Amino acid sequence: MANPSPSGPILSAQNLCVESLGGKERFPVLTDLNFTLEPGKILGLVGESGAGKSMIGRTISQFLPHGFAVTKGTLKFDGEDLVGMGADRRRDLLGRDIAFIPQEPLSGLNPVLSVGQQMKEHLLRIGLQPGESWKLRALKEFEAVHLPHGAALLDKYPHQLSGGMCQRILIAMAFASRPRLLIADEPTTALDVTIQARIIKLIGEMQRRDGTAVIFITHDLRLASQISDEIMVLYAGRPAERGPAKQLFSDPAHPYTRCLQLANPNISGPRRGLFILPERMPGLRVLKELKGCRFASRCPNVMEACTQTEPPLADIGPNHIAACIRTEKTPDIVPPPLAPGREIASANIHFNGERLTKAYTTAWSPFASRSSFKAVNSVDFTLGEGEFVGIVGESGSGKSSLARLVVGLDTPTDGKITLAGRDVTANRNADKAFRRDYIQMVFQDPQSALNPRRRIGSIVTQANEATGLLNSHRERMVRAAELLKEIGLPPDAAMRFPSQLSGGQKQRVNIARALCTLPKILVADEIVSGLDVSVQAQLLDLLLKLRDEHGFSMLFISHDLSVVRYLCDRVMVMYRGEVVESGRTEAVFSKPQHDYTRSLLAAVPPDDVNSEWSPVLAEAGYQVE
Amino acid sequence: MRMFATIAKLLVKRVLTAIPILLVVSALLFCILRILPVDPAAMSLPPNATVQEIEAMRSEMGLDRPLYEQYGIWLNQLLHGNIGRSIHFRQDVTALIGNTLPATIELAVIAMMVATVFGIAGGLFLFYVRGTRMEAVMDFFSILLLSLPEFLWSLFLLLVFGVFFEVLPFTGRLSPGFERPVVTGFLLLDSLITGNISSLINALQHMILPCLALGIALSPSLMRVLRSSLLDAYQDDYIHQARLRGLSEKRILVRHGLKNAILPTLSLMGVQFGFLFGGTLLVEIIYSYPGMGNLMVDAIRNADLPIIQGAGLTYCIAVLVISIVVDSLYLILNPKLRVR
Numbered sequence: 001m002a003n004p005s006p007s008g009p010i011l012s013a014q015n016l017c018v019e020s021l022g023g024k025e026r027f028p029v030l031t032d033l034n035f036t037l038e039p040g041k042i043l044g045l046v047g048e049s050g051a052g053k054s055m056i057g058r059t060i061s062q063f064l065p066h067g068f069a070v071t072k073g074t075l076k077f078d079g080e081d082l083v084g085m086g087a088d089r090r091r092d093l094l095g096r097d098i099a100f101i102p103q104e105p106l107s108g109l110n111p112v113l114s115v116g117q118q119m120k121e122h123l124l125r126i127g128l129q130p131g132e133s134w135k136l137r138a139l140k141e142f143e144a145v146h147l148p149h150g151a152a153l154l155d156k157y158p159h160q161l162s163g164g165m166c167q168r169i170l171i172a173m174a175f176a177s178r179p180r181l182l183i184a185d186e187p188t189t190a191l192d193v194t195i196q197a198r199i200i201k202l203i204g205e206m207q208r209r210d211g212t213a214v215i216f217i218t219h220d221l222r223l224a225s226q227i228s229d230e231i232m233v234l235y236a237g238r239p240a241e242r243g244p245a246k247q248l249f250s251d252p253a254h255p256y257t258r259c260l261q262l263a264n265p266n267i268s269g270p271r272r273g274l275f276i277l278p279e280r281m282p283g284l285r286v287l288k289e290l291k292g293c294r295f296a297s298r299c300p301n302v303m304e305a306c307t308q309t310e311p312p313l314a315d316i317g318p319n320h321i322a323a324c325i326r327t328e329k330t331p332d333i334v335p336p337p338l339a340p341g342r343e344i345a346s347a348n349i350h351f352n353g354e355r356l357t358k359a360y361t362t363a364w365s366p367f368a369s370r371s372s373f374k375a376v377n378s379v380d381f382t383l384g385e386g387e388f389v390g391i392v393g394e395s396g397s398g399k400s401s402l403a404r405l406v407v408g409l410d411t412p413t414d415g416k417i418t419l420a421g422r423d424v425t426a427n428r429n430a431d432k433a434f435r436r437d438y439i440q441m442v443f444q445d446p447q448s449a450l451n452p453r454r455r456i457g458s459i460v461t462q463a464n465e466a467t468g469l470l471n472s473h474r475e476r477m478v479r480a481a482e483l484l485k486e487i488g489l490p491p492d493a494a495m496r497f498p499s500q501l502s503g504g505q506k507q508r509v510n511i512a513r514a515l516c517t518l519p520k521i522l523v524a525d526e527i528v529s530g531l532d533v534s535v536q537a538q539l540l541d542l543l544l545k546l547r548d549e550h551g552f553s554m555l556f557i558s559h560d561l562s563v564v565r566y567l568c569d570r571v572m573v574m575y576r577g578e579v580v581e582s583g584r585t586e587a588v589f590s591k592p593q594h595d596y597t598r599s600l601l602a603a604v605p606p607d608d609v610n611s612e613w614s615p616v617l618a619e620a621g622y623q624v625e
Numbered sequence: 626m627r628m629f630a631t632i633a634k635l636l637v638k639r640v641l642t643a644i645p646i647l648l649v650v651s652a653l654l655f656c657i658l659r660i661l662p663v664d665p666a667a668m669s670l671p672p673n674a675t676v677q678e679i680e681a682m683r684s685e686m687g688l689d690r691p692l693y694e695q696y697g698i699w700l701n702q703l704l705h706g707n708i709g710r711s712i713h714f715r716q717d718v719t720a721l722i723g724n725t726l727p728a729t730i731e732l733a734v735i736a737m738m739v740a741t742v743f744g745i746a747g748g749l750f751l752f753y754v755r756g757t758r759m760e761a762v763m764d765f766f767s768i769l770l771l772s773l774p775e776f777l778w779s780l781f782l783l784l785v786f787g788v789f790f791e792v793l794p795f796t797g798r799l800s801p802g803f804e805r806p807v808v809t810g811f812l813l814l815d816s817l818i819t820g821n822i823s824s825l826i827n828a829l830q831h832m833i834l835p836c837l838a839l840g841i842a843l844s845p846s847l848m849r850v851l852r853s854s855l856l857d858a859y860q861d862d863y864i865h866q867a868r869l870r871g872l873s874e875k876r877i878l879v880r881h882g883l884k885n886a887i888l889p890t891l892s893l894m895g896v897q898f899g900f901l902f903g904g905t906l907l908v909e910i911i912y913s914y915p916g917m918g919n920l921m922v923d924a925i926r927n928a929d930l931p932i933i934q935g936a937g938l939t940y941c942i943a944v945l946v947i948s949i950v951v952d953s954l955y956l957i958l959n960p961k962l963r964v965r
């Protein structure tokens with residue numbers, strides 16, 4: 001099916017500009033995009049959300065949001081003009097020569113059609129060999145992506161499968177037609193680290209098999225540098241830097257690339273401080289009025305000339321270009337020194353959980369015997385004053401179930417919980433009230449955790465409404481102003497609604513709400529996942545600052561090991577409801593004792609681009625998906 | 626097949642839960658109607674009956690026994706298929722309901738079919754014109770349709786097609802002079818079985834106006850639910866992915882969009898169909914259609930307790946059956962509900 005043309009790039013963009021024309025004002029979305037992608041090469045697109053990474057994928061497919069259009073430049077697929085071509089020709093290319101892998105594997109498949117029905121539809125669409133049965137072909141494609149029990153899989157529906165399996169099916173579909181170009185838009189963001197590693201390796205394997213050119217979109221510079229040949233860093237719709245992956249990562253020329261790199265905590269070597277990128281990327285609407293460099297407002301190396309004219313993308317080495325007039329100063333950007341390590345010698349134990357177990361039993365039914373499943377199995381742990389304890393593990397390992405037991409949203413089926421010397425295991429109403437004063441929870445998704453119809457001021461002081469401590473609205477607004485100041489939001493935010501804040505600001509509000517009644521313990525469930533690294537760094541910094549002020553301790557659940565390593569004093573590794581390893585973070589991460597911990601650590605892309613990333617792909621004794 | 630096993634389980638479960646529901650409903654019906662200040666004994670005797678005669682009748686009918694005993698007797702009779710005799714018509718209630726229920730079922734089923742066709746076609750059209758100027762126009766019309774009740778449609782259609790143009794009949798189920806075959810009681814079915822084509826055509830002509838009136842009145846809510854479910858489905862990733870795989874818009878709509886969007890529409894249809902059993906009443910009266918609705922009106926007017934009880938139970942059973950059917954359809958269409 002694929003007929004690689006011997007000459008020329010598979011995809012080339014020249015001075016490509018995309019603008020929003022609909023609505024009242026016209027503003028640029030993508031500016032001055034120039035790149036070529038040779039067959040068999042991988043181009044990584046990196047940047048914060050809103051930088052325009054996904055817009056490139058949408059421009060290639062020409063499914064742009066309403067009112068957006070290519071206004072300048074060309075975009076060619078194997079010499080054919082993608083923008084000007086007819087809809088029929090483009091539809092013919094999509095799915096066959098140009099394939100896509102989505103971000104959310106579970107929602108990428110139709111929930112009411114079986115895997116077989118969807119696979120059949122796609123195989124018939126791309127065309128089978130004469131006499132070839134779609135079923136045999138489907139099984140062949142499943143085998144290529146290492147999906148076991150392919151025949152049984154055909155009858156399954158997406159909700160019966162894990163995210164990793166769905167992503168493998170989507171990869172099998174994408175590569176079934178031996179495409180010449182693949183666009184993978186954050187294909188592993190929604191997956192666990194170990195599965196991320198396997199999926200990335202799989203995409204690489206398939207790409208090498210077919211000689212497919214790949215555009216790999218990710219917010220993770222470290223990941224991009226591991227798998228890409230070339231990386232393009234986007235900032236506010238314009239390339240900031242483009243160059244060979246390894247060179248760009250080890251020797252970034254643009255301050256933004258350097259800052260992004262330093263905003264992400266490292267996984268090996270001595271811990272270092274995080275570079276906090278201030279504020280956020282300018283919105284696309286204000287770009288029109290902006291003179292000078294887009295990054296100037298956040299750049300540590302900014303000088304007068306930067307704000308006068310937009311710096312051109314200049315050559316700074318072979319195949320390496322950057323839009324900065326002071327690239328020689330970029331290596332001078334260094335992370336701030338690490339806050340002095342705290343000595344958690346305090347014998348003041350706030351929380352003590354012994355043999356905590358939460359078992360779920362299936363509902364009684366005349367048709368099946370009842371079965372029981374232990375989400376949390378005999379977990380012991382303590383939380384001392386001012387101590388940050390991280391819980392890591394894959395989804396389904398019982399992290400969130402444990403958090404619910406700690407907060408008191410669930411009652412353990414076995415074990416004992418002592419909170420400040422008081423036994424609260426039974427979780428009676430009096431225990432609950434005591435607990436609420438003591439423990440508060442920060443939820444994962446600020447989008448759904450904040451009531452969209454309440455103003456920020458009343459959201460953050462919600463806890464006071466029930467306690468009767470601050471009865472009047474005015475008293476509560478005074479408290480709200482204090483809280484907003486602490487979390488670094490302007491006082492006028494109190495009158496706004498959640499929809500008027502950015503994702504990072506919402507998560508700050510989420511934290512402020514938990515802190516309102518000054519609890520001694522915070523339970524934070526994946527509170528920085530799904531946020532940009534710059535926002536993540538801001539929030540991690542904020543949490544450390546707030547601990548210095550209030551001295552609370554925290555149970556911090558995360559799938560991101562480098563974040564846990566940066567933030568937490570101790571770490572517990574959970575696997576299938578049990579804690580398989582725990583100890584001081586440094587010790588566990590530098591000398592992991594348990595195989596599972598080792599496989600988790602190996603799954604994280606290394607900091608050093610030259611060291612080999614060798615995740616354990618199918619470990620013995622541990623279930624593969 | 627796992628799906629059939631699941632449906633079988635559902636059926637067993639639902640039939641088992643239907644028993645207590647029916648018991649509660651029957652008890653309620655019995656008590657409420659017994660508390661009404663109507664004396665069945667006096668009603669079944671001529672107006673000049675003496676007090677002694679009434680008392681004798683009361684003890685003969687068992688009305689002097691305690692209420693729970695009366696209920697027991699009534700329930701026992703019920704289980705033997707005997708709901709009692711109509712006081713007014715002097716006929717078995719089972720026979721009366723047996724004569725009128727098929728007519729109402731026919732009316733409701735065909736009306737629902739009309740509503741489904743209009744609802745799905747209209748919903749697809751509303752969805753198709755999304756974001757265009759036509760959308761506002763269609764929106765206006767769909768709300769206009771939504772605000773017109775079925776009896777207005779009945780009168781309107783009757784006046785236009787029955788009275789003014791005189792193209793369609795508008796009273797009863799069959800014109801005089803047509804033979805009425807009786808096999809199952811369902812007129813359309815019976816004329817088809819017996820090969821009586823002229824009766825079939827005449828009966829169908831009689832169905833057109835009442836079914837249109839009901840169908841048109843039910844369809845706008847279906848349209849709007851389908852449209853909004855389609856809009857929701859089109860926000861989902863799998864639609865975008867289907868586009869990126871190069872599928873045609875038509876295929877995406879029918880196979881991916883509609884298959885998901887039909888689920889909420891189906892729930893609404895189930896609710897509507899349940900209401901339709903009681904809701905045909907006004908239309909039956911307007912078109913002098915000899916169904917359950919007309920029977921109920923007569924029964925209430927004459928305080929004919931056995932008929933009211935029988936009709937109430939029939940309604941309850943109909944709603945239970947419909948909900949089981951809708952739930953089974955849901956299981957077939959939505960794999961997420963099937964137990965692993």
